[in-house]
Amino acid sequence: MVCKECSGVNTLLDIIISGLTVGALYAVGTVALSVLWGNLGMLNMAHGAMLGIGGYSSYVLVNSFDLPWWLGLPCGMAGGLVVGLLLYYLIVRWMFEKPEFTLNIIIATIGVALLFESLTVNFFGGQGQKQPFIFEGFIRLGKSTLPYQTLVIIGASVVLMLIVGGILRRTNMGLVIRASAQDRAAASLMGVPTRKVMAQVMALAGVVTAVSGVMVTSLTTLHPSVGHDPMLRALIFCCVAGLGNINGAVYVAFALGLFEMTIQYTVAAQFGLPTVLGLVILLLIWRPEGLFGHARVSHS
C-alpha cells in the first residue's frame, strides 16, 4: 500500500527493513538452488516444495508432539534433511549418470513438486496454518517497527550463508562441488565418489531450503503453494547472477529484494513482482550469461 501518511524518512527506513528481510529470505532460498543448479547441473523444480516441507515439518512435529515453539526450526531442518536424501535416493541417483540428465531432472522434480503440493492439500487443506517458529515482539524505531522476527531472519540468513560458504571453501565436499562446476566427468576422475558427494549435497540443500521455508512461513501463512514465489525468485536470481556464482546470486537477491520493496512502497503493492520480472527479463536479454557470469561457449 502506498504510505501516504508516512514521512520520507520513515518510508525509507521501512523500505530498507523490509527490503533486507525479503532479500535475506530470497538469498537463503537461492543458495541451495544455486549450488544444485550452477555446480551440479540439477535444476531443482522441487525447491519450492522442499521449502514448504521445511515449514510443514515444523508445524506437524511441534504440534503433534507438543514441542516448544523454538524447536520448530530444528524440526524443519530434520524434515529438509530427510527430503533431500529421499530425493537423491529415489530419483536423482537413477538419473544422474544417464543422458539428458538436465531436462529429465527438471521434469522429475516438477513431478515431485506437484506430488508434494497435492498431497499437502489433501491432508492439510488449502487454507493456511500458522507455523510455530515465530519470535513475537518488536523494537520501535521512530515511527517504524522492527520485529524481532525480522532480526532473526536476517541474522539466521547471514549465519547460514557463512556456514555454506565455509563448507564450500574448507571441506572435501565443498571442493568437489566447486570442481564440479567445471566438469562432472573430471570431478569423478579425481577419485572422489561423486555419488556420495551428491547425496551429501542434496542433504545440505534440503536442510538449507527447509530453514528458508521456516523463515518464510514465519512471516506468511503456511500453505501448500507457499514455495512457489520464493522458487521463482531463486530461479531468476541465479540466472541474473550467472549460474555457478553463489555470491553473485546472494547480492542479486538482496538488490532485487530492496528494489521490489521500493516499488511496493512507492508505487503500488501489486506492481512489485511484475516490475522485478520485467527488469529480470530485460537483464537476461541484455546479458544472457548473467551479470557476473562468463560468456559461455555454446556446447553441444
Next chain:
Amino acid sequence: MMSDKKIAPILACRSLSKHYGALAAVDKLNFDVRSGEILGISGPNGAGKTTLFEVISGLDPATSGEISFRGHNIVDFPPEQICHMGIARTFQLNTAFDTLTARENVLLASCFGHHNLLFPGFKFNRSALKRADEALDLVRMTHKRDAVARDLPVYDRKRLMIAGALACEPKLLLLDEPVGGLDFQEINEVIELVEIIRHEHSLTIILIEHVMRFLVALSDRVMIMHQGKNIYEGLPEELAKDPTVVEVYLGEEAKHLKQLMQ
C-alpha cells in the same frame, strides 16, 4: 615445367592467436596451405591443433590475427558463413546428430552446408538429395542409411562425419583425428577413402592426426605444433630428422618413424 609465378595459397594464417585468459592455445601462428595439397598437422596433446580448427571453422573466435581463405579474411565470420564459403570439418569426438538417421545426418549437411539456403521450403531439393546419397555411397554406408546415428559404432560415426563434410562440396576439408581409436584395417580404409576424395574432388585437405602411419601416408607436407606455435613445417620425410620435433614430440617415436620412411 613448373611456372615460377607464386600461386596464392587457398588458406593463409598470419599471426593467428587464440588466448584463453593467460593461456595462449594458438600463439602467433603463421602458415600457408596450397590449393590441392594435403597438409598434415601433428604435435603433442595440448599443442593447440584442435583449437586451430575451432578458430578456422569459426566456432571459437580468434583473439587476434588473420585467416585468409580464398582471398577473404574470415576471422570474424560466423561458422555458418565459413561453411558456405567452402570449409567443412570433422570433429575429434565422433560427433553426429544422434536422433537422425545416417541419411538424414548427411542430408542436413548437403541441404544447408552447400550454400546459403534462404528459403528451405517443404520439399528437399533433388540435387541436395543426390549429393547426400553420393556422399553416403563414397564412405560405403549406403546400406546403413536408415540406421539411427545413436546406434552406430564409432567407425561408422566417423565415416558419417566425413560424408557430411563432403556433402557440403567444400573447397577445404579439415579432418580432426579421423582415425583415432580405429583398428589397422579401418585405418587402411580411411587412407584409401581420403585418397579417393583427393583424386575425385579437387579438394585441399588439412588433417590432424597422431597416428604417424596415417599422417605420413597421406600428407604432402607436415606441420608440427607445440604450445600453440609452429615448430616444423616441411616434408614428412624430414620430420624424424628435425631435432626440435624429436625432442618435443617424437621421442621414441622417431625411431619408428625412420623405419616407416625407409
Next chain:
Amino acid sequence: MIDVMSNPRSRDPIFGGVLLAIAIIIPFLDPGIYFVKQLTLLFIWTAAVTQWNLVFGVAGIWTLAHMVIFATGGYGTAMIGLYLDWSLWVGLPIAALCAIFISYLIGVATVRLRGPYVAVLTLAIAVAIYALILSDSECFTYDELVCYQFSGGINGLHRFGDFGFKELLGFKQRFFGDYYLALAVLAFGTAFVIAVVRSPFGLAFRGLRDNEKYSRSRGISFTKYQILVFVMSGFFTGLAGGVYAGFFKTMGSSVVGMPLLLYLFTMMIVGGRGYIWGPILGCGLLMLVDDLLRTQAEWRTVVFAVIIIVVVLFMRFGLAGLIEQLWHRYVVQFFRLRREERERSMAAK
C-alpha cells in the same frame, strides 16, 4: 505391407486419417453433450500442445511461455469482439496473426540463451503476464456502475460474442460447431507440424536440438532457425486460443497460470516430446485420467504427479516413444518375418 508399416512417411497420414475419421463421426453417434464438450476442450489443448511440441520437443527449445501465445490468440479474439464489436470469425485470424508476432518477440528475446536459461526467462515472461493481468484494476469501461478492466483483470473478459453456432446449427447442435472448429484447428495444425518435421525445416530444427555446434558448422544459422520455429508455431496456437475464447465465451488469466501450464507440460512429456503423435497421446491419456477421477478431484493432481515421475524414470520417450519401440519390435518384425518366410518358401519351389 511392411513398407507401409515401417515407413513413417506413409504411416503418419494413415494413422492421422483414421483418427480424423473417428473424430468426425463421433458426434453423430449421439454420445451426449458433456462428452462432445470434453472432446472439444481436448482438441483445443492438443492443438496448443502440438505446436508447443514443435518448439520444445522437435527444436529442443525449452520454452515455458507457450501459453502466452495461446492467450494472445484468445484475448485478441475476445477484445476485437468486445471493443470493436467485430464478429469472432473476423477477430480469430487477426488474433492469430498477433500471436505470430508475440511468438516472434519471444523467439528474439530467447535467442542468446540456451537450455534452462530459456526456461527461466520464458517462465518469468509467463508469470509477468499473469501478474499484469491480475493487477489490472483500472476501469476501462463502466456499465451501470460496474467496473470493467481493459484486460478483464481478475474477472476476465465476457460478453464478447461467440461463433454464432446457435444461429447456424440450431440450439440442439450448437456445440457441434465448436467441436468441428476445434477439430479443424487440431487437424490442420497437426498436418502442418507433420509437414514441417518431414521438411528441410524439420531437419534443421532437429539438428539444432541434437547438436548446435555441429549444425552451425554445417551451415545452419541458430538465430534464424530459432526465431523461425517460434514464428511457425505461433499461428495455430493463436487459433487454438481464439477457439477457446469463442467456445467458453470467457477469457481469463488462468490460461497463463501455473496449474494449466503444468497440466499441458505433463501432456507433452507423457505423450512423448519430439514425437508427432505425442501430444495427442498425452492429452488423450490425461483427459481420460481426469475423467476417471472426476469424483475424486483431490487425487487428480496426485495421480498426474505420479504419472510424470514414472514416465520420466521409466519411459523417457513417453507414450509415443514406447509405442514406436513396441511397433518396431513386434509389428514390423512380424511382417518382416512373414515376408522372409514367403520368400523362402518360394525359393524352395
